[in-house]
Amino acid sequence: MAAFSVRARAVDAAAAIEPCGHCGARTRSVCNAIEAPDLARLAALAHGLTIPAGRQFIEEGDAAEHFFNVTAGTAKLFKMLPDGRRQITGFAGVGDFLGLAVSATYAFGAEAIEPMRICRFSRSRLKTLLADFPALERRLLEVAANELVMAQEQMLLLGRKTARERLASFLIARQSHGDAVRLPMTRSDIADYLGLTIETVSRTLTWLRGQRLIEIPAAAEIVIRDRPALERLAAGLR
Amino acid sequence: MAAFSVRARAVDAAAAIEPCGHCGARTRSVCNAIEAPDLARLAALAHGLTIPAGRQFIEEGDAAEHFFNVTAGTAKLFKMLPDGRRQITGFAGVGDFLGLAVSATYAFGAEAIEPMRICRFSRSRLKTLLADFPALERRLLEVAANELVMAQEQMLLLGRKTARERLASFLIARQSHGDAVRLPMTRSDIADYLGLTIETVSRTLTWLRGQRLIEIPAAAEIVIRDRPALERLAAGLR
DNA sequence: CGTGCTTTTGAAAATCATCAAGTATAGTGG
DNA sequence: CCACTATACTTGATGATTTTCAAAAGCACG
Known part of the structure; x- marks a missing residue:
């Protein structure tokens, strides 16, 4: 559990500040809700991280301190049972947003299945940003609604x-x-x-x-x- | 498919305008994001409906023209396969919100399993309301995020x-x-x-x-x- | 060219589904 | 109020898809 923040810090050194204006994932991500003039503020809040394949960067149950935006690579999101049974609830690729959960802790774990680049935001600071940019909030609602539709489709698959x-x-x-x-x-x-x-x-x-x-x-x-x-x-x- | 609007109209006659201020579900529903002084505007957009047990009031694939808020009773939400296999994706009780889907059509069907009272909103008119009340939007995001967490839990159940x-x-x-x-x-x-x-x-x-x-x-x-x-x-x- | 891991294939076992009655329950009309 | 009917639920026997256990075949990497 506590391993998360430590692990994240370990790759901070390799993290170059990636200006949002040049971000390859921007047009595909929630960030496209923000206009160019305001991207500087977004970039100031963002923290670019490089994650090697196989590293788990979100631990289910850990305090949910960050949001993530995938800018390269793929992650698997999963939930576990105590005896090791695992359910992967989805794969997150370029442009996907992670960590929507409103609760204080992450409801799922996440592990890179390929080398990844992710953009990390502090939850508390993003809250401020959301207040300033209603468009971002609307976009998040859209994203969440879409995820919900996909989740229902997956339930049909798993159940029937x-x-x-x-x-x-x-x-x-x-x-x-x-x-x-x-x-x-x-x-x-x-x-x-x-x-x-x-x-x-x-x-x-x-x-x-x-x-x-x-x-x-x-x-x-x-x-x-x-x-x-x-x-x-x-x-x-x- | 097209049966939906017809059916809905059939019960309109029985629909008494239910002032939101007296709504028993308000404290439990998304509507609690709106303060008393503004409830009148909410009420003006709402349409109270009575639904008998067994009636399907949302048909999967139909044009998504409305949002719903359950004020009494319970509904089952489901997806079907062509050969009749069915997956119920959830049950909606008092205070629950239906129809978040951003797409133009409903991604699931809904049928009352008990006599219900629901509060119906036009999608297009609610959009205006959302623009006016950012708090409502924030609340919807919360609701969606919660649903997402529950959906992931259900995937674990169904898969493992x-x-x-x-x-x-x-x-x-x-x-x-x-x-x-x-x-x-x-x-x-x-x-x-x-x-x-x-x-x-x-x-x-x-x-x-x-x-x-x-x-x-x-x-x-x-x-x-x-x-x-x-x-x-x-x-x-x- | 080993060595270790992933993938594939095979055989046996198990959980859950299907088919089939039988029993309870609720609603209806006499 | 009670019998009657329809529906829902329970229980049993059998069967099939999928899992489990086991081992061989590929493949990647040092």
């Missing part, structure tokens, strides 16, 4: 879809451009995200390949061969 | 907990005052909320009774006998 439907849904959701789907997370992460075991994930991917719906040139890369069929499967159409 | 752990979690979460837990929803609703079947719900409740953790004086009423043990079970401690 079969393993095949889950994998089909997952692959479709992660397809961004072209037919290639990059999977920076391990099979274990995918399993914990979809409520399955790594063996079932592996077997189901093999089955999808057998059906000619996908190709698997490498473990971390899937090529979608028949998107319409995958979509039907994901939607639960037999 | 056993049937016994799911029922234990459910009963604990619904216990409000005293040892009695009121269950206005059917076993089918509970099953669709917990990602199980009605048979498993029934069997698991019987098992919990056999372990002396609960009593079942009536199908719709559970008495908690051993809360600590239920909590251990819900937390996944073997």
Whole structure:
């Protein structure tokens, strides 16, 4: 628990102050709610951090002292049970905002699955900023509402879809451009995200390949061969 | 889909204008963000509706024209798959706010499981109100963030907990005052909320009774006998 | 080119779902 | 008020998907 702030401090040295104006993630993030003239104030509050792959930078239950904005890389967000069972509640990529929780403690842990750059804000200081920029608050509400919609979709997946439907849904959701789907997370992460075991994930991917719906040139890369069929499967159409 | 507005209109006749100042749900709802002097403006935008048990008043996919605030009764919120599989994503009780979705259409359906009173707001007109009352916006953000935390907890339940752990979690979460837990929803609703079947719900409740953790004086009423043990079970401690 | 980790594949086991009655409960009309 | 019917709930037997246990095959890195 207490490890969090220590760990964060450890990478502060490597943190270059990254002016928001040049931030590659700005157009995709909540920060786009703020106009250029005011970016200086935003930058003054922000703290750029570099996080190596595998480092957990949010610990569930720790005091929620910061908000984060991902500017590079990917993180997994998760909740754990005492015996080690884990549920990954989402993956946060470039532009995503972390730490919305209103409570005093983080409701989930977060760990980098790739090297990351994140922009860290103090909770208390952001409160001031929110008061000054209602547009930012509106944007956060939008973001939260969107997350809520995705969470409901995931509940449908976890509660009612079969393993095949889950994998089909997952692959479709992660397809961004072209037919290639990059999977920076391990099979274990995918399993914990979809409520399955790594063996079932592996077997189901093999089955999808057998059906000619996908190709698997490498473990971390899937090529979608028949998107319409995958979509039907994901939607639960037999 | 289109049935929604028609249905809503059908009960308009029975809708008495309910002054917000007297609203029993106000202290528990988002409306508590608005001070007494401004309540008149809120009331002018609100539309009180009475909904009989069993009526679906939000249809997934319909144009999202309204926000709702529950002032009496309970609704179930759900998503469906084409073949009839259903996932209940939550229950909305007194004070709860519905329809946060930013998209143009509702991401879930809603049906009364008890007779309800709801307060309906036009989306477009509420936007004006939000601009005037930043406090209301802040409150909505709080509500959304809370919902998000609950959604993540539910993902952990659906993805990683056993049937016994799911029922234990459910009963604990619904216990409000005293040892009695009121269950206005059917076993089918509970099953669709917990990602199980009605048979498993029934069997698991019987098992919990056999372990002396609960009593079942009536199908719709559970008495908690051993809360600590239920909590251990819900937390996944073997 | 080992060494360790991830992934895949196989066989057995378990939890939960499905199919099928039987029992309680509530609402209805005589 | 009571029988009747419909619906909800419970219980039992069987079955299937997924998990667990186990081991082999790939792959990345020093």
